[in-house]
Amino acid sequence: MAIPRKLVDKVLGRDHHECVIAGPNCTRTATVADHRANRGVGGSTVLDCPENLVAACGICNGAKEDADADTRRDLIARGVRVVKAATNAATRRRCLVTHVTYPDGRVFFLLPNGDRQEVGGHEF
Numbered sequence: 001m002a003i004p005r006k007l008v009d010k011v012l013g014r015d016h017h018e019c020v021i022a023g024p025n026c027t028r029t030a031t032v033a034d035h036r037a038n039r040g041v042g043g044s045t046v047l048d049c050p051e052n053l054v055a056a057c058g059i060c061n062g063a064k065e066d067a068d069a070d071t072r073r074d075l076i077a078r079g080v081r082v083v084k085a086a087t088n089a090a091t092r093r094r095c096l097v098t099h100v101t102y103p104d105g106r107v108f109f110l111l112p113n114g115d116r117q118e119v120g121g122h123e124f
Contacts, residue, residue, distance in 0.1 A: 003048050008033040010114040015055035015102075021080050022103040023060040023071075030055030034064065036098070037082040037091045046088040050114040051095040054080060077101075 011033040019030045034056035039047040056064075067075060075081035079100040085091045099107050099119055108116040 001045060003033050003053070007048060007050070007053070007114075011050060011053045012055050014050070014110075014114055014116055018055060018103070019057040019060050020054035020100065020102055021056050021060035021064060021075070023063050025059050025063070027057040027059055030057055032056050032058060032061050034061045036080060036095055036100075037084050038065070039088070044088045046092060049092060049095075049112060051110040051112050052082070052092060054100060054110075 012030055015030060017030050019026050019028055021034065022028070032055075033053040035047060036052050036054060037047060039045070064075065064081065072081065076083065079098045082091065082095050082098050085094050095110065096112070097109075099109050100116075101107050107119040109119065110116050
């Protein structure tokens with residue numbers, strides 16, 4: 001089941017239509033919402049929430065799952081990938097406390113209402 005279009009549009013707007021993953025072949029222009037913690041094929045839609053989604057270009061969205069160990073560690077360190085917890089509810093809570101480092105170096109917490117709050121800043 002696809003992420004609802006309204007939610008995708010909200011995430012793309014929050015992230016200014018810029019790819020947050022920013023991999024080596026990135027187009028920089030985000031067209032999709034990418035799960036930080038994957039919900040799995042046909043999995044629960046509990047993880048279709050703003051705090052678990054970042055804007056991504058199609059290339060980075062596809063390449064993230066095939067990343068090598070070093071790239072995977074970098075994605076986790078930047079908060080672009082969140083390691084799943086024992087339950088989807090616990091994973092969602094983990095997303096709330098895992099900040100995301102954006103390509104410009106700014107760091108944000110992603111909020112359930114679809115906004116983001118800069119760590120040490122005031123953006124909403």
